[in-house]
Amino acid sequence: MSATFLGTPPFPRAAAQALADTQLRHNLAHATTTIRAKRAAVVAEVDRWEELRLAGAAVKEAALLDLDTHLLRLEEQLQARGAVVHWARDAAEACAVVADVARAHGADEVVKVKSMATQEIGLNEALAAEGIAAWETDLAELIVQLGGDLPSHILVPAIHRNRAEVREIFRRSMAEVGRPAPDDLTDEPAALAAAAREHLREKFLRATVAVSGANFVVAETGTLVVVESEGNGRMCLTLPEVLVSVVGIEKVVPTFADLDPLLRLLPRSSTGERMNPYTSTWTGVTPGDGPQEVHVVLLDNGRTRALADQVGRQALRCIRCSACLNVCPVYSRTGGHAYGSAYPGPIGAILNPLMRGTGDPQTDSLPYASSLCGACFEVCPVRIDIPEVLVHLRSRVVDAHRGDAVPSAEALALRGAAAVLSDARRLGALERLSGRAGRLLERYGGRRLPGGRRGLGRLPGPGAAAWTGARDLPSPPPESFRAWWRRTGRHETSGSGT
């Protein structure tokens, strides 16, 4: 039933497939437009939003600057309050810790709070391989899991599905793994939520082990924080006897007070709410209340690699709100699967290459999956300059190929362009050539474009075909600006210059 991002082709090909999925396009356009408007409305209510963003960015930046100190403090505090701390260098180590804990309690199933870190490390698949079922309890994650599907959004992982599809998935798959969906299930949101609630409740009450992530962890107190909307998280965090939390090391903030700007920024940026319905905090073990065995897995999995990148490290400020996905004109047309990762959209386009490094064609295609329009930076609650990092990562991809024996067509084209564009005489000579072609086209060929200029239709060749497949191209003008200036412009002092 489980799908995998492994084998996703590079972004241009994956995106082309997604663009052809009309249901996906329609669902996404509707969902991203709705959530965009909600966010804009609640952000506009805050008087000094920009100052709040600066405060949020400053908190995360300060935490990252002394990450080692804060992490050791966190470990000390967690241990002092009865939690067991594990350090995981990579996905395999983190998954092994969770599996060991489950096995130690004889559990063949765990219930899960929605968590990006566990999606990132492929925990469900790793546990399945050990014979342990991991049940997603967030409604959207449940839809994805029951559908044998992959998440396509950080916050609303089933954003690519509409309610008719959700009804079909529930009717088809719930019975295989627990309480079936009612026979008269409609596609009304309340009916779908009720079916999920009935289905999940059995799992909550039965489970002995829960797995969560954390939105934030506080070093000075050893407190973990989960922010959610549905209450399923709180069920997982309070009912089972054993709790394992997998937490990226960049989630640490130094003090409890540091949560202030972040807890204000997150709900407005993510769900477009003033405040999220459930904020759960827990600090180690509280005797007689909640889980009596608490494990915290501190996960690296490429984060120290990202931290070592002086331009890119700002990506570790991310609080997973997904505002950048919702405003992204690329994401809102391709959806998340095209990015081949649990982290899609603009943040995924920088986070994945930063954490994995360059070299894999799929990962290397991600920094180019953007028109650099800057809408992501504008909405980011912790001011990650995503366009800046995208450009930086593109240069890392290019630099990694500088030693290639056979340069790519793109490298040759840009080197040629640079040679022409660094010398006005060379540029002028090329313009004279194109001007000649323009004069010929003006006389003999080319369709008239709106406004009267001659234009070119479909052209062959790699770059030209990609441009002219859907777009006309004006034919070159007979005279460049430079040539016009030489001929007349510099002598004119007033009046018409044309």
Place this chain on the structure above:
Amino acid sequence: MRVALMVTCINDAMFPETGRATVRLLRRLGVDVDFPTAQTCCAQPMVNTGYLDEAVPVVRTFVSAFEGYDAVVAPSGSCAGSVRHQHALVARRAADRALADGVARTAARVHELSEFLVDVLGVVDVGAYFPHRVTYHPTCHSLRMLGVADRPRRLLEAVRGLRLVDLPDAQECCGFGGTFAVKNAEVSVAMGADKARHVRDTGAEVLVAGDNSCLLHVGGLLSRQRSGVRVAHLAEVLAATEADAA
């Protein structure tokens, strides 16, 4: 005040009428604008595709062409944005202190056209006449990199005869994105198709923007669709007068 025109390579080679219109407009407003002929390109195509080493000689050429001017005017938000936000990065890559100093001097003096008109010259009514139904697309870099805000709209609203119609979802990217338009052509066209649809929904005859690169893309789609909508650079609209219409 010594004012230089940074025409941009795309205008120089493909849209000279935009450069001519800018010269005409500035002269009408009493600015004795010069065109330093050593100029070429802002290097954005190399920078944004990741070719930083290749961008270095282009930025050197830029700095030497524009050193010594009090103000540099560019009829492009994207190219002005590249100079102001990316040249320092290229200089750092070159590890060249002299270049970094030159970049710091020139970059600060570069103005996008609407910024120069409104902020430096202090004019909103430039005496233009353009009797057409127009819609305006605020290009991403002018909007989000430079923050030109409503300057272009204010300039257009003061043009006699011009009927300005709101463009739905105006602030969403058109999908050009430089080499993105070719490297991710499918997504680029999908974005452009929506932009073209919004433009057509306005019933405008002319789509105006401050960047010919974006207009090359959206205009190319509108043309392929036989839409009957033409594109024009902001400078051409602002340069137009009663004499042209007659």
